[in-house]
Amino acid sequence: MMDPELDRNHTIKTIGGLVAVLLVFLILPLFLPVGWLSLVNEMIILALAACGLNLMLGYAGMVSFGPAGLYAVGAYTTALILYYTEIPFGLALIAGPVSAAIASVIIGWFCVRLTHVYFALLTLAFAQIIHTIVFEWYGFTKGDDGIVGIRVPAFLDSITNYYYFSLIIVCICLALMWMIVNSPFGKILQALRENPERTKFIGIHVRLYQLSAFVISSFFLGAAGSLFCGFNKNVFPNYAHWMKSTEMLVVCLLGGVYSFLGPVVGSIIYILLDKVISSFTQYWPLVLGLVVLALLLFLKGGIVGFISEKITASRESRGKGERNV
Amino acid sequence: MTLQGLIIQLLSGISTGMVIFLIAVGLSLVFGTLQVLNLAHAAFYMLGAYLCFWISSILSQVTGAFWWALFLAPLGVAIFGGLVEVLLLRRIYDREHLDQYLLTFALILIIGDLCKLAWGVDFNMVPTPWPFNGPVIWGKIIFPRYNLFLILCGPVVFVGLWALIRYTRLGKIIRAMTYNREMANALGTNVPLIYTVVFMLGCWLAGLGGALVSPMSSVMPGMDMVILIECFIIVVIGGLGSLPGAFLGSLIFGLVNAFGILVAPRLAIAFAFILMIIVLIVRPWGLMGKPE
Amino acid sequence: MKGMFSVKGISKSFGGLLAVNDVTFHLESGELSSIIGPNGAGKTTLFNLLTGDLKPEAGEILFKDKDITGLPPHRICRMGIGRSFQRTNIFPRLSVFDNVQVAVMSWERKCRNIFLKARNMNKKETEEILDSVGLGDKKGMTAGLLAHGDQRRLEIGIALGSYPELLLLDEPTAGMSPEESNKTVELIQRLAREKDLTLLFIEHDMSVVFGISEKIRVMHLGSIIAEGRLEEIRANDEVQRIYLAEER
Numbered sequence: 001m002m003d004p005e006l007d008r009n010h011t012i013k014t015i016g017g018l019v020a021v022l023l024v025f026l027i028l029p030l031f032l033p034v035g036w037l038s039l040v041n042e043m044i045i046l047a048l049a050a051c052g053l054n055l056m057l058g059y060a061g062m063v064s065f066g067p068a069g070l071y072a073v074g075a076y077t078t079a080l081i082l083y084y085t086e087i088p089f090g091l092a093l094i095a096g097p098v099s100a101a102i103a104s105v106i107i108g109w110f111c112v113r114l115t116h117v118y119f120a121l122l123t124l125a126f127a128q129i130i131h132t133i134v135f136e137w138y139g140f141t142k143g144d145d146g147i148v149g150i151r152v153p154a155f156l157d158s159i160t161n162y163y164y165f166s167l168i169i170v171c172i173c174l175a176l177m178w179m180i181v182n183s184p185f186g187k188i189l190q191a192l193r194e195n196p197e198r199t200k201f202i203g204i205h206v207r208l209y210q211l212s213a214f215v216i217s218s219f220f221l222g223a224a225g226s227l228f229c230g231f232n233k234n235v236f237p238n239y240a241h242w243m244k245s246t247e248m249l250v251v252c253l254l255g256g257v258y259s260f261l262g263p264v265v266g267s268i269i270y271i272l273l274d275k276v277i278s279s280f281t282q283y284w285p286l287v288l289g290l291v292v293l294a295l296l297l298f299l300k301g302g303i304v305g306f307i308s309e310k311i312t313a314s315r316e317s318r319g320k321g322e323r324n325v
Numbered sequence: 326m327t328l329q330g331l332i333i334q335l336l337s338g339i340s341t342g343m344v345i346f347l348i349a350v351g352l353s354l355v356f357g358t359l360q361v362l363n364l365a366h367a368a369f370y371m372l373g374a375y376l377c378f379w380i381s382s383i384l385s386q387v388t389g390a391f392w393w394a395l396f397l398a399p400l401g402v403a404i405f406g407g408l409v410e411v412l413l414l415r416r417i418y419d420r421e422h423l424d425q426y427l428l429t430f431a432l433i434l435i436i437g438d439l440c441k442l443a444w445g446v447d448f449n450m451v452p453t454p455w456p457f458n459g460p461v462i463w464g465k466i467i468f469p470r471y472n473l474f475l476i477l478c479g480p481v482v483f484v485g486l487w488a489l490i491r492y493t494r495l496g497k498i499i500r501a502m503t504y505n506r507e508m509a510n511a512l513g514t515n516v517p518l519i520y521t522v523v524f525m526l527g528c529w530l531a532g533l534g535g536a537l538v539s540p541m542s543s544v545m546p547g548m549d550m551v552i553l554i555e556c557f558i559i560v561v562i563g564g565l566g567s568l569p570g571a572f573l574g575s576l577i578f579g580l581v582n583a584f585g586i587l588v589a590p591r592l593a594i595a596f597a598f599i600l601m602i603i604v605l606i607v608r609p610w611g612l613m614g615k616p617e
Numbered sequence: 618m619k620g621m622f623s624v625k626g627i628s629k630s631f632g633g634l635l636a637v638n639d640v641t642f643h644l645e646s647g648e649l650s651s652i653i654g655p656n657g658a659g660k661t662t663l664f665n666l667l668t669g670d671l672k673p674e675a676g677e678i679l680f681k682d683k684d685i686t687g688l689p690p691h692r693i694c695r696m697g698i699g700r701s702f703q704r705t706n707i708f709p710r711l712s713v714f715d716n717v718q719v720a721v722m723s724w725e726r727k728c729r730n731i732f733l734k735a736r737n738m739n740k741k742e743t744e745e746i747l748d749s750v751g752l753g754d755k756k757g758m759t760a761g762l763l764a765h766g767d768q769r770r771l772e773i774g775i776a777l778g779s780y781p782e783l784l785l786l787d788e789p790t791a792g793m794s795p796e797e798s799n800k801t802v803e804l805i806q807r808l809a810r811e812k813d814l815t816l817l818f819i820e821h822d823m824s825v826v827f828g829i830s831e832k833i834r835v836m837h838l839g840s841i842i843a844e845g846r847l848e849e850i851r852a853n854d855e856v857q858r859i860y861l862a863e864e865r
Contacts, residue, residue: 063423110602114609116422117362121561122605125598128554132598136591184727184735187711191719194708201668202720202779203694204728242554246430253427258710283442289434296428297416 025167034159041163043271045228048170050251050263051177052220057249058257059181060213061193062112065120066127067221067248069107072240074100074222076134079147079235089153093226100222101215108214112207115196124242131240146236150229166227173220174264180216181260189213250292256302265304329465334583340472342579343479344538349556349563350486350571351530357503357566358523361414361425365432367553369528373402373535374544375440378449391454391540399532406528410521418520433549441546448545471540478537482530483572490568499523503566504615558601564614573612621646621815622783626676627666636662638839639676644783649809649816651826654836655859660819661703663836664785668700669693680783695724699781701772703788703819709761713752716760716771718743720778743778749808750774766797770804777812786818790825802828835859 025044029037049071056062074096081092107126111119134141141147156162180186188209191199200206229235238244247270255266273291278284299306352366376398377391384390409432417424452458457471490496498514510516542548555578563574578597585593604611622644629637637659644650652660665671667678669690677686680696688696708716721739722728747753750770755763760771769789776784789805790798802825809816820826826833833850835843843853850856 057423063426065426110606114605117356117565118561118605118609120422120426121557122602124554124557125561125601125605129595129598129602132592132595136595180731182734182736183731184722184733184738185729185731187715187719187735188723188728190711190715191708194710195706198702198706198708198775199719200670200690201694201700202775203691203723205689205691209728243550249423249427250430253423257423283438285434286438286442289431289438292427292431293413293435296424296431297413 022171029160029163037163038159039271039275041159041166041231042228043268044166044170045224045231046248046251046271047264047267048173048227049221049224050248050255050267051174051260052217052224053248054252054257054263055177055181055189055220056213056217057252058259058262059186059193060189060210061196062210062213063116063120064111064123064214064217064245065242065249066123066125066245067217068240068242068244069123069127069130070100070104070218070221071225071228071244071248072130072134072235072237073103073218074225075229075235075239076141076147076225077222078226078229079150080141082150083147089151089156089230093230096226096229097219097222100225101219104215104218105211108211108218112210112214124245127240127242127245131237131242134240135237141237144237146234148234150233150235152230152233156230162231166231169223169227173223177220178260185209185212250288252302253292253295254302256304256306258301259304259308262302262304266302269303327465332466333468334587335580336468336472336476338580338583339576340476340579341582342576343476344534344541345552345555345559345578346479346572346575347475347482347537348531348534348552349559349575350482350568351527351534352556353560353563353566353571354486354499354530354568355524355527356560358499359418359520361418362429362565363524363527364426364429364553365409365436366429366527366531367549367556368433368436369402369406369531370535370538370552371440371544371549372405372436373398373532374451374539374548375444375449375535376401376532377536377539378451378544379444381451389454391451395533395536398536399529402532402535403525403529406531407521407525409528410524414524415517415520433553437546437549446546448543450543451539453540475537475541479572479575482533483568486568495519495522555597558597560611561601562604562611564611566615567611567613570611570613621648621681622817623679624667624676625679627663627673627678628675629662629666629671629673635839637666637673640836640839640841641676642834642841642844644815644817646782646815647813648832649806649830650832650834651818651820651830652834652836652841653820653823653826657838658836659839660836661787664700664787664819667785668698694779694781697780697782698785699776699779699783700785701776701787701789703791705765705768705772707760707768707771707775709759711760712756713747713758713760713763713771714743714756717746717774717778720775721746724779746774746777749811750777750804766793766801769793769801773805773808777808781814783815783817786816788819788821790820790822795824798822798825801825805829 025040028040032040049067053064053067056064077099078092078096081087081095082089107123111122111126114122135143137143152162156165188199188204191202192204192206192209196206225239251266251270252263253266254270255264256262273288274284277287281287295302301309348367348370352363355361355363355366377394380394380397381390384393387393413428413432417428453471457474459470460467461470461473490499498519501508501512501514502516502519559574559578560571561574562577563570563572577600581596581600582593585596624643625641627637627640628635640663652663654660662671666673669685669688669692672687677684679685680698683696685693685696708719711719718735718739721742722735725739727733727738744753744756747756750773752767752770752774755767760768763771769791773786773789786805790801793801805816806829808814827847830847832844832846834841835850835853835856837859843850843856845853
């Protein structure tokens with residue numbers, strides 16, 4: 001597996017694959033009707049949110065029930081800036097993830113002192129507080145009415161243009177995440193997931209690294225929120241609702257939490273399933289529930305996990321099986 | 326605020342607390358013994374309410390229809406819960422926590438839609454049963470009789486469960502498992518069977534809660550979501566796995582809610598969350614739970 | 618001459634039970650010694666106290682004349698004290714290479730970096746450590762899939778990744794067959810020589826203890842009741858009594 005020749009081939013194939021996928025995304029607007037293009041736009045923004053969550057979830061092993069809270073912080077920051085001030089769109093957009101990161105420093109500081117179910121419940125509680133604040137503070141956030149008609153610069157006002165804009169931002173964010181995940185910091189996060197006890201004893205201040213993971217994750221969640229705010233041109237309190245949080249968790253599970261692109265695959269499939277199934281029946285939740293059950297019981301690594309197992313199995317049987325345990 | 330008003334708020338808070346106790350205690354029990362946070366607990370509660378509605382409308386010509394329904398509905402939920410445990414939950418006990426949460430979450434979706442399929446999306450009413458329909462009037466205080474009944478049910482269920490845990494063999498096993506699972510296993514208890522029994526008990530309690538609540542609020546889709554978060558708050562405050570904790574936590578929740586509404590009606594719900602956050606920060610195992 | 622590692626009057630109790638009771642001992646640099654004792658004697662608790670996982674209620678711990686009492690584990694690691702565990706404590710889903718690499722990267726303080734590629738970082742050092750514990754040819758394997766004996770060796774490898782001067786080994790041969798135990802003992806002896814380590818271990822397996830340690834300390838009910846060379850301990854009546862009683 002550490003054979004450099006095989007490695008190089010593998011890398012070339014992977015890069016080739018990625019370029020091909022990117023090209024597909026680039027030319028989609030040429031033949032997709034705007035309704036579908038809008039859907040793909042939603043997919044890639046959800047993919048960004050899910051990948052952000054997965055930094056915490058799949059890499060650092062921290063199960064959060066409240067990612068939607070930080071997502072909404074990003075969305076509402078951008079929306080409120082654009083609604084109340086004349087600050088240009090670009091700055092408002094950047095303010096989203098930044099404020100999500102700042103909020104997450106405080107929230108995370110409390111949360112990382114707990115583990116497992118208590119950590120999850122505390123993140124949920126904070127997300128619900130955010131939801132309540134946004135819902136009740138009618139004077140500032142317009143409560144349940146939400147903020148609608150958010151101003152977007154003219155050149156981004158068309159579906160095609162915002163699609164390309166989203167694609168660029170998401171690709172930049174994914175590239176950043178890829179860099180982080182493959183850095184020494186990223187490896188330590190994985191060690192934390194595998195064995196936080198042991199990680200202490202190799203000289204790592206566990207809470208500090210977990211807080212960092214929380215903050216970085218929240219930055220990208222906030223970015224997704226801001227991006228979606230511009231996409232939908234509105235924000236509502238349910239952006240912070242725990243149903244949205246669960247949606248993100250399901251997307252990660254669907255694609256596979258132990259791979260980088262798993263959440264991307266998951267979000268594509270999730271939104272496709274949602275739209276397709278919803279057009280047939282109003283019982284989309286039932287179908288989703290059954291799908292999640294099937295995944296949990298039969299496809300443990302998510303779809304990407306399943307596929308990569310098959311690939312590894314076929315590669316090993318093709319002639320590299322010399323090592324014995 | 327008059328004295329009468331305060332007393333009504335107090336009673337209201339207590340009755341809310343007792344209602345939520347009936348629902349949340351099963352969640353706490355299941356977590357304490359199985360170490361699984363059953364997100365679908367609220368869905369079982371809803372199922373109980375629906376079954377109660379259904380059975381009492383089928384038997385509407387029979388006297389005491391509601392009481393029959395109250396007897397049968399939780400049994401139905403318990404049986405369903407038993408099936409779920411054996412067929413689904415058993416496979417994920419040794420998996421990561423995330424898998425467990427997602428499985429129980431999937432159950433919320435499935436049970437919710439199954440209820441919709443069976444009984445439609447409209448809201449349904451269960452008439453308040455005799456002899457608890459109508460208000461109690463005491464001077465200037467007017468309070469629904471059924472709510473008083475619910476206030477009584479809380480301690481009754483509490484005492485019943487407490488007796489079960491303290492005096493029966495099952496109870497001893499539950500206590501042993503809550504404190505030290507490996508030990509209980511080593512002592513030769515049939516752990517899978519116990520898990521099924523406890524889970525069924527938890528579902529029975531949830532169904533009972535749903536059935537008892539059904540005359541008070543409409544039975545409709547989405548009633549589980551409202552309750553679920555409140556259940557979390559209570560079991561966190563009281564301590565996951567602790568029976569007296571669930572009781573205490575429910576009372577605190579009910580009272581905080583009732584008086585919170587007086588102080589700042591729109592933020593009342595936030596008070597409970599803030600309390601939850603404070604508990605998690607200061608004493609994560611809750612007021613009466615055991616520290617890890 | 619002052620010892621390298623000094624433990625003075627360390628105590629720790631859990632809810633009224635005195636698990637470690639006024640323990641005092643000193644380690645010289647380069648010493649290979651062990652702590653033995655029946656189950657429940659407090660050996661692992663002592664280790665936890667020495668590595669910062671628990672805070673002592675009384676007493677002090679000095680390492681090379683620096684007071685390390687009460688420091689958290691990650692700071693103690695940086696001072697040069699490493700540890701392996703009784704129950705295998707590795708990173709199961711990471712590769713064998715990664716398991717040791719993270720320890721090395723942490724030691725070299727590279728872990729806050731989010732910009733560099735980690736893949737081949739400290740490759741030479743990591744491979745050197747893997748070779749020294751005999752896992753060089755398995756570096757690509759997933760750690761969780763290793764045989765038990767190999768996992769125990771990886772345990773030691775991870776501890777070595779922090780370039781310790783003092784290594785605390787908690788039952789390194791736990792669960793091993795006699796041949797594996799012997800191999801592990803040889804490995805540990807070789808490592809101690811090559812890397813100039815001071816070793817302190819907890820062991821149950823008497824052949825390991827007698828084979829490797831120059832000095833043996835016996836713990837019972839939280840205290841050190843005997844300390845000395847092999848022959849002295851063998852001849853000690855009280856020690857015999859405790860072990861005979863345990864065998865019953």
